Amino acid sequence: MDSEKIRQLLESVREGKTTLEDALSRLKHLPYEDMHFAKVDHHRHIRQGIPEVVYASGKTIEQVVAISNAMYKRSGSFLITKAGKEIYDALGIKGAVFHASAGVISVGGTKKKSGNVLVLTAGTSDMPVAEEAAVTASFLGSKVSTVYDVGVAGLHRLLDNSGHMRRARVIVVVAGMEGALPSVVGGLTDKPIIAVPTSTGYGTSLGGLTALFAMLNSCVPGIAVMNIDNGFGAGCLAHKINSR
């Protein structure tokens, strides 16, 4: 970062105060692998608490497969998100699991699950995003339970599942259209709530912006909001809080 520091380090090496290997290590070999089109960051898990993950959208299948293999060799454990079956077919890694409704491919992951993450959806159409969150949190080591189609138009369906809410340590609420479910859930529980707007709906649902803005304006304070359809991010945060 600082050319002066590089100069001092080099001087220190010249004067024998720092070995060449030490200097190189300190300067350059923070652990990532350079594939030119991608710099795979093998220590992200340690640094950020999040595993290696490939966001497949916008990459060629060849790029996804090459990055995946680099990660596989290093740690044997990673996720591919927003992935289709054609990537799974091209991957050729034994033990890879394709979570079709979530659009996620997982390899490895934490065996021992603990804590309690609850994932709720307002409707059936919100399931793919919810599944992405559930697969992610589970991969990272959280116990996950799911309750789908408990939108605010039929409150009794939600109230019926109050036991689930009471047992959870953190609740992920996935909803499209008017995005009202996080507010109602938030009024019934003291657990941290992670709200994920989905692009479910038409017309003024504006591809999920309406649900997003509704969640950001919840009259229940302190709801954590994610990008539209970002189940992966919700799964990461849910696990971080769950594993505290």
Add this chain to the structure above:
Amino acid sequence: MDSEKIRQLLESVREGKTTLEDALSRLKHLPYEDMHFAKVDHHRHIRQGIPEVVYASGKTIEQVVAISNAMYKRSGSFLITKAGKEIYDALGIKGAVFHASAGVISVGGTKKKSGNVLVLTAGTSDMPVAEEAAVTASFLGSKVSTVYDVGVAGLHRLLDNSGHMRRARVIVVVAGMEGALPSVVGGLTDKPIIAVPTSTGYGTSLGGLTALFAMLNSCVPGIAVMNIDNGFGAGCLAHKINSR
């Protein structure tokens, strides 16, 4: 523009009961009064079921007073909306009532109230718009009851008022921020619901657009949505449905 009236007029012409000039005049001069800067429409009540009303915003005090006096002379009964005290002070009409929190001035109005219109708000800040709706519906002849501050973050406050909902013929729901209340109310009742978004909130409340879009995307079908802060419109529609 009613063909039955045209037919009667034509018959009357043929039978010599009406002169050509009279007929032409009646065909052309449907009753309004030309003040150059405004054409006061004295028969709107008959045609549209809505009384004479002056929308004060964007007009000079002099214009509002002149239009008001024209309406007063003709029917003795009208509303001024989005009005401040300075208009009330300038008006000089005996019997005018200034509904301060609603920003409405009423003169006359239907004495006999009937039916049952319920006006709910999510929060205290939504009261001015709710009052505008209540004053309007009452002016037109509806019985109106109001329940304020029953937002979705404390569902029990709403459920406690289920009796009010059961007794209403039509329910006006006023809410800002995430605009979730109409969906929750709509899940609990079979009464027609009129949703009014308010500009309450900040940041991504977008001056009420978020509440508006949330209401338009309600998972409860058939909710009637008004423009932001349009309590007057809600009062008109509520009365129309209530008086059916």
Add this chain to the structure above:
Amino acid sequence: MDSEKIRQLLESVREGKTTLEDALSRLKHLPYEDMHFAKVDHHRHIRQGIPEVVYASGKTIEQVVAISNAMYKRSGSFLITKAGKEIYDALGIKGAVFHASAGVISVGGTKKKSGNVLVLTAGTSDMPVAEEAAVTASFLGSKVSTVYDVGVAGLHRLLDNSGHMRRARVIVVVAGMEGALPSVVGGLTDKPIIAVPTSTGYGTSLGGLTALFAMLNSCVPGIAVMNIDNGFGAGCLAHKINSR
């Protein structure tokens, strides 16, 4: 959630007519059917006045068919909206009717029609949304008549149908582009008006937002506005008002 029902239940518990477990069960298990991916709400009709309906968009064909069969077994009567022929073909329910231009599949519905709902469109391209409204209101039990292509550029076509307007109890106005028709209709009648913007148009029609905003800003007070292309919602509200 009705306090009267709770009171009766409590009395029944006190009198020993109902066991504790039964009461708890009835308090908690209001009638819906859990299919994991969907919680079919068999009592929605009683609670909201709207029948069971499946919004097909965003669900797999398998999910739509499974939900449909659950509803069919329970009540024998339901709607599927935003549906294509491939769903109709997969459904396999005798007596199902596919309303192709409306994108609606109906099974059963109220036989006896009453009242009078008028559905108008500004143009020919607005017909699918209008048909969705008409099929819905008719399914619920309303008599429905339709007049298409009476946009404001040719006022005489609209004025010619003033008889239809006079006979209606409620009028649904469907329009895209500049969305001016509800204002003009609203100036000619005292009937409640339900305005449905459509995504007809290009460029600054903004997928229907322009028509929507125009309708929300109508100079005629009290027009009930729906989401873009939401004929189903319009049909529900029209029937609710018509059946008052």
Add this chain to the structure above:
Amino acid sequence: MDSEKIRQLLESVREGKTTLEDALSRLKHLPYEDMHFAKVDHHRHIRQGIPEVVYASGKTIEQVVAISNAMYKRSGSFLITKAGKEIYDALGIKGAVFHASAGVISVGGTKKKSGNVLVLTAGTSDMPVAEEAAVTASFLGSKVSTVYDVGVAGLHRLLDNSGHMRRARVIVVVAGMEGALPSVVGGLTDKPIIAVPTSTGYGTSLGGLTALFAMLNSCVPGIAVMNIDNGFGAGCLAHKINSR
């Protein structure tokens, strides 16, 4: 930049009637006056058919007065738009007229008026913009008549003025809120229509964007649309068409 003028100039150079320096000067120094902060364009009238005009908004009073005096000395005739009384008071030019409701100051202008420009408004609140259009067209030499408050909610008020429409050569239609009036006028006449959206309204009127987009999407083809509140532009175009 007219090739005919360049040819004549070149001929004149060849024939020795014009010196090299003169020709260069004439080619480069088309007539404007450099005041550093403004380059007053004295020949704009000849080139564009529009007189000298100062748009006061965003300029200091000193700048407006200085530019005005430069124009006054040169031609004795100009407009200042979006101007307040404080500019009029500072101007000190004899014969200047302050059109208060239009926010326009005029000096001079074409004495002889011809043709027939009709300016209509939907409501009373649209008058300032309409007055700006009327003052501009009149200044440029058009006969102008105005009819205010003939919005679509009371069609008979508009139909009553069909004589005005028939006599006009071009019609300026000024409307805020849902901006429907140009479509209705356009359905009744074959005259060129210039539509001016205004910022009248609240909530989803979006400061005039809703009226603007409605006008751009009119089902009547060929309506000329102006920027929001741009009465000056409408007056210019109306005069150009009127004086053809």
Add this chain to the structure above:
Amino acid sequence: MDSEKIRQLLESVREGKTTLEDALSRLKHLPYEDMHFAKVDHHRHIRQGIPEVVYASGKTIEQVVAISNAMYKRSGSFLITKAGKEIYDALGIKGAVFHASAGVISVGGTKKKSGNVLVLTAGTSDMPVAEEAAVTASFLGSKVSTVYDVGVAGLHRLLDNSGHMRRARVIVVVAGMEGALPSVVGGLTDKPIIAVPTSTGYGTSLGGLTALFAMLNSCVPGIAVMNIDNGFGAGCLAHKINSR
């Protein structure tokens, strides 16, 4: 809706020359043809100065063909806009011409061309919209010339065509991207200018909104702006002004 015609009709009724039923019929049945899904307006040309035209987008081929045939039988002359070859192939009307790059089908049209309409484009990609304008104006009876690809990045290409500008009676300027061409053309001529934004561009061109807003904000006063890609509207207005 012309009071003069009503007067004559009433006189004719009084004098017994017209029966009551005839008068009523004539008052009500202005000439259009009801096909249920469309009400073809055969007198629009007389009323609005614009011929019969079918906007094909959003209609089925069957509807377009049926409407076309109704118009063909009545007047033998009409346009279909936003049309593809599949409509042309299905039409089966002798003499129909398919203007492929414009997406317009014309049948008949005014033989004698007069006046002078100039259509300019900023780039090659703007040609389809320009062709739509040119075909429309020519169909209506205007002489039309076209100059393409004279955008502001190469001013000399535009200045070279100043002769065309000088000879035109009205100029249509078609541009996408930054939409600057109308301002530059407007600075060089006193002819009425009709600006048509196109959806040419990417990213922040926002599907033509950027060009549209730029044109509405032109520093040259009085430019008539159309909806994005609305060449047809531009052709109509150009002809109206040209034929004055």
Add this chain to the structure above:
Amino acid sequence: MDSEKIRQLLESVREGKTTLEDALSRLKHLPYEDMHFAKVDHHRHIRQGIPEVVYASGKTIEQVVAISNAMYKRSGSFLITKAGKEIYDALGIKGAVFHASAGVISVGGTKKKSGNVLVLTAGTSDMPVAEEAAVTASFLGSKVSTVYDVGVAGLHRLLDNSGHMRRARVIVVVAGMEGALPSVVGGLTDKPIIAVPTSTGYGTSLGGLTALFAMLNSCVPGIAVMNIDNGFGAGCLAHKINSR
């Protein structure tokens, strides 16, 4: 709405320990206090883990003071947010503290602080929102430390504070303009991050929307995003996670 509480109540009814009326009352009258314009929810802390709070904006001073006194009498502990000095002056409650830069008034609060919440800002202008978060989390019982003005343009200022980040249990990152700080912080730590966009900036900062959208699109997964300027919500969530 807790089934366990309902079960106990039902048992108590069966055993005759609770009368029918008492049970009904307790089922219905969960503890809130009805002041007509506000329904103060005294048990929110128990239910949602968040204390009583008054959002002052949009309420009259009289309303804020009345609600505050109701809360003061009941629990002696509450917050007022988005409050100015005029409310503090009118309050008249001993022990009330006015946090001027945060716009917060606190009364009481948790004495014993635990855990470790770190609040960072990108710039000096983001301080008021950061202070709102810090005051809220501290009031609820969290230890809070703050580091201001460590935006990404001077990374060394941020890296210098890595000790603070290592010691925190949860990090609140407050930033306006391009909103990049949460991504950079998120790349350096595995702690849960709560991002708060602020309305700092001009032009395309769009009142904070740009920072908000940037945070929602962070390449670091699992960042919890709040509404623009919503320091209070961030403080609530930070405390919830911190106190896990």
Add this chain to the structure above:
Amino acid sequence: MDSEKIRQLLESVREGKTTLEDALSRLKHLPYEDMHFAKVDHHRHIRQGIPEVVYASGKTIEQVVAISNAMYKRSGSFLITKAGKEIYDALGIKGAVFHASAGVISVGGTKKKSGNVLVLTAGTSDMPVAEEAAVTASFLGSKVSTVYDVGVAGLHRLLDNSGHMRRARVIVVVAGMEGALPSVVGGLTDKPIIAVPTSTGYGTSLGGLTALFAMLNSCVPGIAVMNIDNGFGAGCLAHKINSR
């Protein structure tokens, strides 16, 4: 349009060295070639410092090939941007190179490369836009180096490449999603930075608008921002600055 050239021409006319017709022709016919649908501007390189280039999107293959051949005959050197393989296949020009990932076809170009342009990307998905910039700058004569996938979530990957930054004369930074990379790079270097937002991302990335707005609001002053996905523009500007 250079007055010096006009002066020389005028002198030449006066001295009889140039005929009137020749002078007129040279004044008017600055070198471009009229193909009706395109006016190829052969002297753009001289005037703007940018070579001839065809923007393929929105043009037919035939048009692209015809324009390309005109340019090829004249200068033997040009670029086609936003091009696919079908254009390359149709081109038939020997020596044409198809840069597939950049979507660029180049013919000729400057052989001798000098200076030092560095192109960085935040992620792998941003590569096509980066390649477009790199190919363009190289074609124009700049030495170019590229470093990909150094987004802010892994700062060490970026810091590791500080040597590249130190050696560059100008840096192009390509990023989608939250668009934070230019701010971080700008905090580390004093070189001119050209920021290119990409449409990489989903939901609130808004097709690149979020990255664009973030870059425009950078807390690092003086960052040059391009349109979304506009690698070509970035390459042009980078070369202009690099070759200063």
Add this chain to the structure above:
Amino acid sequence: MDSEKIRQLLESVREGKTTLEDALSRLKHLPYEDMHFAKVDHHRHIRQGIPEVVYASGKTIEQVVAISNAMYKRSGSFLITKAGKEIYDALGIKGAVFHASAGVISVGGTKKKSGNVLVLTAGTSDMPVAEEAAVTASFLGSKVSTVYDVGVAGLHRLLDNSGHMRRARVIVVVAGMEGALPSVVGGLTDKPIIAVPTSTGYGTSLGGLTALFAMLNSCVPGIAVMNIDNGFGAGCLAHKINSR
């Protein structure tokens, strides 16, 4: 940043390999000054090539004065932008210059000016932003010339100043409304162009967004675009390029 590196460094200190002072220096004392509410970055000039600057908007006068004094003591040279006279009056630093129309206060600055930066504006109202750019570039050491009010509606005013353009090394073009000037200038010169949109205009100028988007979509490639009204950024970039 990396706890492991801190640990190693400390071990190295313990082992005598690194002195305490070295370690401290390397870890903590990058040169900035911590005032809690601001971390003044005294080495930004060295690192980014941009001087110390205070963005006054959103800071209290006390904060601006305190930061200014810290910078004054250290370097004796800095800028305050978006500043009013009340800050200048409170500053109390001898030699401070208040550039009123630019809203900039400068202290010190580079004495020796070199190179050639040209600042153009489309209109008089764009002057404040242009002055901000000019003052900034001059402060940094660039020779600056300004030409105002040369918008595209009067091309000859611009062409007249072609000498200025030819002599410049870089051109800053400031324009509001339709933002067309950079495209036209870019068509006439091969110099790098920096475009600054301003908030001049009304209605659909959208506070400068229209000009911004127009500039980003310029048909002239490689124009560097700044945030709305960001004259300071333009001055910084202009100086960076000018001083290459």
